[in-house]
Amino acid sequence: MTTPQAPPAPAPDDRRWKALGVCLTAGFISLLDTSIVNVALPSMEHGLGASEAAQSWVVSGYALTFGLALVPAGRLGDMRGRRQAFLFGLALFTVASAACGLAPGATWLVLFRLIQGTAAGMVAPQTSGLIQQMFQGAERAKAFGLLGSVIGVSTAVGPLAGGLLINAVGTDDGWRWVFFVNLPIGIAAFVAGLRLLPRYPVAAGKRETFDLFGVLLLGSGVLALMLPLVQEQQWQGREKWALFPVAAVLLGAFWAWEKRQGRLGRAPLVDLGLFSLRSFTLGALISLSYFAGFTTVFFVITLYLQNTVGYSALAAGVTVLPFAAASAVGAALGGRLVVRHGRRLVVIGLSGVALGLLGVVAAVQLVPGDGVGWATALPMVVGGIGSGLTVSPNTTLTLTLVPVRRAGAAGGVLQTGQRVGSAAGIAVVGAVYFAHLASHGRTTTAIQLGLLTAVGIILIALLLAVADMRERRTRTEPVRPGEAARPGSDGDGEGDGVGEKVGRGV
Template sequence: MSTVPAGPTPDERRWKALAVCLTAGFISLLDTSIVNVALPSMEHGLGASEAAQSWVVSGYALTFGLALVPAGRLGDMHGRRQAFLIGLALFTLASAACGLAPGPSWLVVFRLIQGAAAGMVAPQTSGLIQQMFRGSERAKAFGLLGSVIGVSTAVGPLAGGVLIDAVGTADGWRWVFFVNLPIGVAAFTAGLRLLPRFPVTTDRRETFDLFGVLLLGSGVLALMLPLVQEQQWTGRLKWALLPVAALLLAAFWVWERRQGRRGRAPLVDLELFSLRSFTLGALISLTYFAGFTTVFFVYTLFLQNTVGYSALAAGLTVLPFAAASAVGAAAGGRLVVRHGRRLVVIGLGGVALGLLGVVAAVELVPGPNVGWATALPLLVGGIGSGLTVSPNTTLTLTRVPVHRAGAAGGVLQTGQRVGSAAGIAVVGAVYFAHQAGPGYSVTAIQLGLLTAVGLIMVALVLAIADLRERRTQPEPARAGERVRGGTAEGGAEEPVRPGS
């Protein structure tokens, strides 16, 4: 396939190439939540212990998060097309291995590989969007990516419930993984034909920062392990890993600064954090995902374990959120060009309002009808989520140079994975601590959801503070925000909205 210039062209294949990226992103993010409703099937059909079930869920999130930044940097250095296709092929093969696993230990091993492959694919998608699109088209593309993020996370329990209901409890869990195979093969085949071969924009003499990878990987591992294993590792000793994580991440920061002073290519260009739009957007993303992803974890547990819903029925209850999130993200991709950070503020407010509505609904309509009662609040929350994820992603990455887009996307998504793990640990701890014996109680789910709302309110405060401060800054100061290496294309860039 012929080489294309580093920038958008009239060739409509770029939209088809985006569809390939979004398809791969969909199945990799779907696997973060689809297995939640399949855990009883794994216990019944495979004899998976509670510890093995925990690692099937948390191990994927762990290796996903560990792979993001190194994979993004490799894509920056050697080409995002190659990195994307290798990651997608590995993900598809690992999915097949998971479905064929002869025992729980093998399933955990293959699941770890699957998570690392997903972490290899994710940063290439945001990097390719940076290369293929500019201006309003880029915002639209990130809007579609936001739709995929919201829908894939929310629809996972429904998809898992449908498969288990259709195949049966004994082997239903296997089809949770087998469903990736036809989609992965089709996306890989289309990717070979449609993904553009952009010339590598980094200096060919740059070397891969292996010591930086070791420091960052160790720091993220020490940070995420006690979070993802919060329920399984009893006692307080696990929290001793958090100061270890802080020391390792501080050492990583010092090492990367040293790399920069020596004129060597760092794993993460710390100059990115001089961009207000990137730093604030990453913080908003981290805190929002801490609240957003935990909702489906505790709510589906509540419906199945205490109200008595089947896996399919529990999945159906979150469908309003998933559908509304897709609509909201598509609209957000168009509106962010005009409204900037204000749109994120509106979206976060909508999510908080929707979740408060769910808290009220489980109190007012207890029992089997609770799923119907929460449909409208979840619809409101879903629209808000769509107006949050894709506009915030657009605003966060809009001024990042293309030759650092993969690493920047990896940093952003690592924050999302860490936020999700931390949120599940905190909200899960609140939920499990307030469960009241054999009869179901609304207290546990209400307190869990209120904790999630509190995390989302932190993101809202950050967005409001940024919006107010930017209104007091002169336009030239805001428009002049730069990072070493130029603007998003290394030259004049059409901003989404200066300083929005």
């Protein structure tokens, strides 16, 4: 079989920054929905009569289908065109958001949330793939910096946005507007996307087939891995952890199947050769570890502020706003500095996040009452800047040597790790928090232990980043023959300034 040749790199499109704005807008609303719903759960219970189990599935069902769709959707975009996949996913997400807001009952709401999560999982890998296609070198790093800003802000600002909506509309119907707010944004982004998103040709040569059996194996394995994590609080007993060895078997079978596909000259769902790229493998592990610690912070802090201190949903959202704002600044800065400083910038960022969270732990101890929101503001800023210096530079460094024709699937793998990491982190930190609360009833100690657990997880990411930085000083990244002419190539023969610096050990 002749390996399909990637099309020549297109000339830069003057509208590419506007097209990036469309991608970032869609990414913002899809990631916002991972956290905005948390503060709306009491409103769902009051206005819709949603049970605790239904509320849990409104949150966890979205996370599950989001994670399951990422890799297949990324591969589909690689094969059939990222523009088409992006627009279809965005349209489906907007329609599903409307359906969620109009849901007549809790069962319907859960069903529509599953569809909404699937649509979000279709959009996300196209964004990273389009960035790979539209930008090169320092411009690509800047674009990923803006994406990092969106990731940090959308995750952290969700509780604030939800609190504002519920405060304005009321508890009976406030939860509906958490979904309706997506409609004008989604429609505007879709219309703009039709006009601005570039129509890049797919790779020339023999038409590749879609690996359906690989999708089944990977989807089953990720489901078995994530289900006990996202349902950790709802599924009592230890039987749920029996799914972990099932997940290991399924993912092992997926790995063997993909290797077989490669040997037979068939197109795999995931090019396992990506994992021979040290930058991709280490970056994906750092991302998984960081998201396991990063996303849990808002989970336990909002619980503590609302259930213990007595903050409203709006006040709890305002408390985490400094993190969101600082994260946006840090990510934009990181996009500019990563070309010069490489992995060293990620090390600095992770150190800043750990330091900021330790400051929050100290603030909770020193100011345990209503003033805790003010006391945590400065540590939140420090942690937010560190988060911005972590997410976007790490994404740039992770994907810098990935061939553009595999960018969607690679982005899907990276983001699947983020979803799994988030679910695992919430399960671990939540278990620590609730276990201490149930045993001792001391909420201040419980929140401190939860945050310290999150810091411990982030330190794992820091150790990986330090090890990678030291290794880069003495070796260069291997480049697979036929895919890149030199370190930093995007696989289409075009050099990438970021990759060149990575290859030289930055």
